[in-house]
Amino acid sequence: xxxxxxxxxxxxxxxxxxxxxxxxxxxxxxxxxxxxxxxxxxxxxxxxxxxxxxxxxxxxxxxxxxxxxxxxxxxxxxxxxxxxxxxxxxxxxxxxxxxxxxxxxxxxxxxxxxxxxxxxxxxxxxxxxxxxxxxxxxxxxxxxxxxxxxxxxxxxxxxxxxxxxxxxxxxxxxxxxxxxxxxxxxxxxxxxxxxxxxxxxxxxxxxxxxxxxxxxxxxxxxxxxxxxxxxxxxxxxxxxxxxxxxxxxxxxxxxxxxxxxxxxxxxxxxxxxxxxxxxxxxxxxxxxxxxxxxx
Amino acid sequence: xxxxxxxxxxxxxxxxxxxxxxxxxxxxxxxxxxxxxxxxxxxxxxxxxxxxxxxxxxxxxxxxxxxxxxxxxxxxxxxxxxxxxxxxxxxxxxxxxxxxxxxxxxxxxxxxxxxxxxxxxxxxxxxxxxxxxxxxxxxxxxxxxxxxxxxxxxxxxxxxxxxxxxxxxxxxxxxxxxxxxxxxxxxxxxxxxxxxxxxxxxxxxxxxxxxxxxxxxxxxxxxxxxxxxxxxxxxxxxxxxx
Numbered sequence: 001x002x003x004x005x006x007x008x009x010x011x012x013x014x015x016x017x018x019x020x021x022x023x024x025x026x027x028x029x030x031x032x033x034x035x036x037x038x039x040x041x042x043x044x045x046x047x048x049x050x051x052x053x054x055x056x057x058x059x060x061x062x063x064x065x066x067x068x069x070x071x072x073x074x075x076x077x078x079x080x081x082x083x084x085x086x087x088x089x090x091x092x093x094x095x096x097x098x099x100x101x102x103x104x105x106x107x108x109x110x111x112x113x114x115x116x117x118x119x120x121x122x123x124x125x126x127x128x129x130x131x132x133x134x135x136x137x138x139x140x141x142x143x144x145x146x147x148x149x150x151x152x153x154x155x156x157x158x159x160x161x162x163x164x165x166x167x168x169x170x171x172x173x174x175x176x177x178x179x180x181x182x183x184x185x186x187x188x189x190x191x192x193x194x195x196x197x198x199x200x201x202x203x204x205x206x207x208x209x210x211x212x213x214x215x216x217x218x219x220x221x222x223x224x225x226x227x228x229x230x231x232x233x234x235x236x237x238x239x240x241x242x243x244x245x246x247x248x249x250x251x252x253x254x255x256x257x258x259x260x261x262x263x264x265x266x267x268x269x270x271x272x273x274x275x276x277x278x279x280x281x282x283x284x285x286x287x288x289x290x291x292x293x294x295x
Numbered sequence: 296x297x298x299x300x301x302x303x304x305x306x307x308x309x310x311x312x313x314x315x316x317x318x319x320x321x322x323x324x325x326x327x328x329x330x331x332x333x334x335x336x337x338x339x340x341x342x343x344x345x346x347x348x349x350x351x352x353x354x355x356x357x358x359x360x361x362x363x364x365x366x367x368x369x370x371x372x373x374x375x376x377x378x379x380x381x382x383x384x385x386x387x388x389x390x391x392x393x394x395x396x397x398x399x400x401x402x403x404x405x406x407x408x409x410x411x412x413x414x415x416x417x418x419x420x421x422x423x424x425x426x427x428x429x430x431x432x433x434x435x436x437x438x439x440x441x442x443x444x445x446x447x448x449x450x451x452x453x454x455x456x457x458x459x460x461x462x463x464x465x466x467x468x469x470x471x472x473x474x475x476x477x478x479x480x481x482x483x484x485x486x487x488x489x490x491x492x493x494x495x496x497x498x499x500x501x502x503x504x505x506x507x508x509x510x511x512x513x514x515x516x517x518x519x520x521x522x523x524x525x526x527x528x529x530x531x532x533x534x535x536x537x
Contacts, residue, residue, distance in 0.1 A: 047362070047536075047537075050365070050366040051365065051366075051371075052362045052365045052366055052536070052537050053536040053537065054533075054534060054535075054536060071369070071370045072297075072299065072368050072369055072370060072373070073368075075366065075367060075368040075369065076368040080366055082362060082363065082366065084359065084362075086358055086359045086360045086362065086363045087358070087360075087363075088310055088354070088358050088360070089358060090313065091310075095309070098309070099306045099309055099310065100363075100367065102298075102301070102302035102305050102306070103298075103299055103302045103367040103368050103369060104367075104368060105298075105368075
């Protein structure tokens, strides 16, 4: 399989935070969602791919090329939206793009203008006067105007209204139809990913928890609900994280079939998982481990 | 020069374009204020050119665009080269503006500023460029290591320290009669030798700067400074997280 992005044992050490040996691959022509609680390292991964921050160790390959040794080439084939949208506020929309255009050999001014029209982004409006959502649209228009084959988006849907968010997701789905373009997309809004992502990578406190196909996740992982009397040594081994309430428990399992087998006929309910549940339970598991370590 | 470095130069020129007219106007006004002392006049021109060159960096700091440009096609090296290129272009433009202003002021106020004519020469041009470029060559490594504002503080501290040390050393290079005299007796002790150094520097420039050998030596010093400054900037910027 041909990969748009290969990350091997990527490590970044900051005072108080370490991204620990993260490895995953994104096959060409697919969308990958990067999820995890705040401070998980999602933005750090994207910044490492773009060489905005320097890795402490590890390797990033884009289209099979090392991102540091072939920096100019891989960046010219990569579009991005950063979590902040740093454009010069006193420039008009058209001017903001004209500052960036000379960096790209394949910049397509007509496409940029067309995207601005589609996004209802007035070319003559000053960047200062744009809302956060509109600035995000500008960043997206820039990212999509030079024929990028890999698009890295850091929280692109934050600040966007639901209508445009849906349109953006449809556009991303449309982009990968050529089988050439790939998208890595970090977000807190996991419902967005359920619509479009082919792969999900979950980070927590700098650790890679998993990176797998969405269908595989939905097939293997599940939410289990039942009375607290079901929580014994055997069932606890099946659960990654358990939330106890007055009327029973809700737990996350990474082995739906085994849970079904063990809990058969005992009154437990096994439900389809949503990515939101995954973020909640795995985030909670992290907190519980942290608390246990402190104690 | 690589395409990204030229793209960065174009970007710097675009982002500062709005300031060119007010800068040129204030440049003229400031020079007019100091026209009676040719060397203070020259130092003012060099300082204003430094400010003009640093403005592009200040604007980038204001809008926090460093991560954006680091993510665009190019390398950290091409960004460093682009900044040095901008500095060179602004210094050249500053020199042209300086010479044009000097001719204009000398023509209009020749009787009040008789010594300005001497600056429109190889000697004046070399002194101006040496001052402007050396300041940039000291500032840029700080910028690439610390970012704009911290670099400004470091540059100011290092600049004052280095200048005072250099001026104190220069005072010993000239005959004792040259650097003595003036109104230095009113200054506290350590400033007296610095003021002597300033007089000695002016004397050295007036006496030697126009000579081909000195210009060649200045060019060599400048080339070595460019090399060292560039290498330091590259080393700092390559390892910096943005």
